[in-house]
Amino acid sequence: MKPTLFTCVSPALIHLYDLRDAVVVIIDVFRATSTIAAALYNGAECVIPVDTVPKAIEVSRSLNGIAAGERDGRLAEGLSHGNSPMEYSSDFIEKKILVLTTTNGTRLLHMALNNGADDIITGSFPNVSAVCDYLIKQNKNVILACAGWKDRFNLEDTLFAGAVISRVKENFTIHCDSSLTAAVLYQNSKNNVLSFAKNFTHYHRLVNRFGHIEDIDFCLTEDIANVLAVYKGGKLVSEKT
Amino acid sequence: MKPTLFTCVSPALIHLYDLRDAVVVIIDVFRATSTIAAALYNGAECVIPVDTVPKAIEVSRSLNGIAAGERDGRLAEGLSHGNSPMEYSSDFIEKKILVLTTTNGTRLLHMALNNGADDIITGSFPNVSAVCDYLIKQNKNVILACAGWKDRFNLEDTLFAGAVISRVKENFTIHCDSSLTAAVLYQNSKNNVLSFAKNFTHYHRLVNRFGHIEDIDFCLTEDIANVLAVYKGGKLVSEKT
Numbered sequence: 001m002k003p004t005l006f007t008c009v010s011p012a013l014i015h016l017y018d019l020r021d022a023v024v025v026i027i028d029v030f031r032a033t034s035t036i037a038a039a040l041y042n043g044a045e046c047v048i049p050v051d052t053v054p055k056a057i058e059v060s061r062s063l064n065g066i067a068a069g070e071r072d073g074r075l076a077e078g079l080s081h082g083n084s085p086m087e088y089s090s091d092f093i094e095k096k097i098l099v100l101t102t103t104n105g106t107r108l109l110h111m112a113l114n115n116g117a118d119d120i121i122t123g124s125f126p127n128v129s130a131v132c133d134y135l136i137k138q139n140k141n142v143i144l145a146c147a148g149w150k151d152r153f154n155l156e157d158t159l160f161a162g163a164v165i166s167r168v169k170e171n172f173t174i175h176c177d178s179s180l181t182a183a184v185l186y187q188n189s190k191n192n193v194l195s196f197a198k199n200f201t202h203y204h205r206l207v208n209r210f211g212h213i214e215d216i217d218f219c220l221t222e223d224i225a226n227v228l229a230v231y232k233g234g235k236l237v238s239e240k241t
Numbered sequence: 242m243k244p245t246l247f248t249c250v251s252p253a254l255i256h257l258y259d260l261r262d263a264v265v266v267i268i269d270v271f272r273a274t275s276t277i278a279a280a281l282y283n284g285a286e287c288v289i290p291v292d293t294v295p296k297a298i299e300v301s302r303s304l305n306g307i308a309a310g311e312r313d314g315r316l317a318e319g320l321s322h323g324n325s326p327m328e329y330s331s332d333f334i335e336k337k338i339l340v341l342t343t344t345n346g347t348r349l350l351h352m353a354l355n356n357g358a359d360d361i362i363t364g365s366f367p368n369v370s371a372v373c374d375y376l377i378k379q380n381k382n383v384i385l386a387c388a389g390w391k392d393r394f395n396l397e398d399t400l401f402a403g404a405v406i407s408r409v410k411e412n413f414t415i416h417c418d419s420s421l422t423a424a425v426l427y428q429n430s431k432n433n434v435l436s437f438a439k440n441f442t443h444y445h446r447l448v449n450r451f452g453h454i455e456d457i458d459f460c461l462t463e464d465i466a467n468v469l470a471v472y473k474g475g476k477l478v479s480e481k482t
Contacts, residue, residue: 009394012253016392151257153250153394155418177396177442181426188425201418 005142005172007161007179011108012151017143019117023135025164026112026122028105028147029156030202031070031083031212033229034124034219036100036236038085041127041225043094046235049106053078056101065097072103073205085126085218085225104147109231112145120231125160125220130228132167142172144179155185155200156219159193162186163222193220246383246413248402248420252349253392258384260358264376266405267353267363269388270397271443272311272324272453273346274470275365275460277477279326282368282466284335287476290347294319297342306338313344314446326367326459326466345388350472353386361472366401366461371469373408383413385420396426396441397460400434403427404463434461 008017027033036047050056053069053076060067068081075082083102100106105122112120119140123131135142144164146157162182165174169183189196197203197220206212218224227238249258268274277288291297294310294317301308309322316323324343341347346363353361360381364372376383385405387398403423406415410424430437438444438461447453459465468479 009250010254012257013251013392013394016253149418151254152417153254153419153422155422158422175442175445176393177390178394180440181394181396181399181422184429185422185425188429199421201416204416 002171002173003139003141005144005165005168005174005179006176007144007146007158007182009146009153009158009178010148010151011104011111014108014111014115014145019112019115019143022117022141022143023119023121023138024112024117024143024145025131026105026109026120026145026147027124027157027160028102028108029124029160029219030206031085031215031219032100032102032105032147033122034126035083035085035088036122036229037124037127037225037227038218039088039093039098040229040236040238041227042088042090044088044098045095046237047098047100048235049109050099050101051107051110053101056099060099063097065099067099069101070103073210076101084212084215086214104149108145108147122229122236123160123164125163125222126218126225127223127227127229128160128163129223130226132164134228135164135168136171149202154202156197156202158182159185159189163190243412243414244380244382246385246406246409246415246420247417248385248387248399248423250387250394250399250419251389251392252345252352255349255352255356255386260353260356260384263358263382263384264360264362264379265353265358265384265386266372267346267350267361267386267388268365268398268401269343269346269349270365270401270460271447272326272456272460273341273343273388274363275367276324276326276329277341277363277470278365278368278466278468279459280329280334280339281470281477281479282468283329283331285329285339286336287478288339288341289476290350291340291342292348292351294342297340301340304338306340308340310342311344314451317342325453325456327455345390349386349388363470363477364401364405366404366463367459367466368464368468368470369404370464371467373405375469376405376409377412390443395443397438397443399423400426400430
């Protein structure tokens with residue numbers, strides 16, 4: 001029998017899914033998991049996701065790392081580096097430790113841990129192929145966990161779930177309305193993701209309010225930082241797929 | 242300025258929305274809100290939604306009403322009437338009081354009340370025009386509240402939200418990813434809703450497990466019981482639109 005695949009559309013629903021013995025894919029397209037892919041692809045030693053700004057500062061100090069993060073889509077107060085993938089070129093991040101805290105993505109990762117997950121990766125369009133290769137190879141149940149926006153459903157994360165489903169559906173039993181929705185949305189828009197994204201709530205927040213248009217391009221480009229980001233011993237590290 | 246419209250895809254997210262001073266549309270397409278439309282359309286004096294089976298029995302006894310309901314898609318133990326719109330023809334229900342308890346829909350209605358809602362109607366394909374006429378006339382903010390299945394996202398309720406949005410969008414400011422998703426899903430499938438529905442989780446539960454195919458047809462037919470169902474003083478009553 002094939003393993004199952006479910007899509008969870010909000011962190012507030014994560015307790016409804018059995019995360020033990022499953023691969024949990026943390027999805028925060030705009031921008032945490034895209035930034036994680038960028039940093040690891042560009043040679044960061046690891047990314048340490050933490051849940052608060054003070055903890056980011058504390059951990060980065062003790063490990064000589066870079067404290068980074070955002071709150072409400074903006075650079076978090078007290079940090080000098082943000083949550084944009086464009087900040088983490090290899091010149092800057094190679095062999096360094098990035099300590100990252102974000103409104104939705106890193107928070108969901110910690111919620112997944114608290115709900116029993118022990119096989120966690122992060123997913124985004126920039127590393128979609130690495131994610132799909134891993135899911136097929138592991139041959140375990142899968143939970144595609146969307147970070148959303150402050151517990152609300154968002155489109156970019158669900159759309160990415162659809163991108164994954166379109167690639168792995170033959171390998172899984174999928175009987176879940178949110179997965180079906182994700183698949184329909186992706187099928188519908190895969191040839192014009194960027195123009196579809198202009199209607200998303202978080203696009204407006206990032207582009208119209210904060211001017212992050214180049215981030216959006218990066219975050220919606222498939223396989224531009226195609227590295228597998230695996231959570232191991234408190235750190236996200238890159239692994240060959 | 243136009244009032245706002247949001248779609249809430251699960252009861253577990255209802256606390257994220259401001260229900261005060263808004264019209265809250267409770268949506269449980271399969272089958273509670275379709276059954277409510279059927280009963281009121283066929284002349285029921287009122288439908289009293291209650292949250293437990295013992296309460297349904299108690300209230301129906303004191304008011305000489307009919308205790309009805311389901312748990313997990315089946316007739317609830319201790320009740321002799323279920324949650325099928327087909328059970329409530331005018332021969333049976335005219336001038337009677339229906340006391341109804343269901344897994345998702347009536348539960349969500351009580352959650353909405355507890356979250357401050359004071360203008361509540363129920364919505365389903367059988368009474369979609371009455372719902373839309375009311376929303377346009379009220380000219381207040383709107384929350385389309387999907388009952389889902391045990392707090393999970395489901396497609397039929399979100400699809401109905403899309404049907405409403407397609408009719409009222411000119412009258413509201415809609416800036417919400419779940420509303421956009423609902424609109425895309427409805428736009429995509431409005432000409433073949435019945436065949437699209439065959440992929441839904443709850444379709445399988447109702448049809449394959451319990452054989453309720455005639456319920457599905459009814460629940461997906463627009464305006465077949467086009468009555469406005471308004472919650473007033475603990476009862477759902479029909480009102481002329």
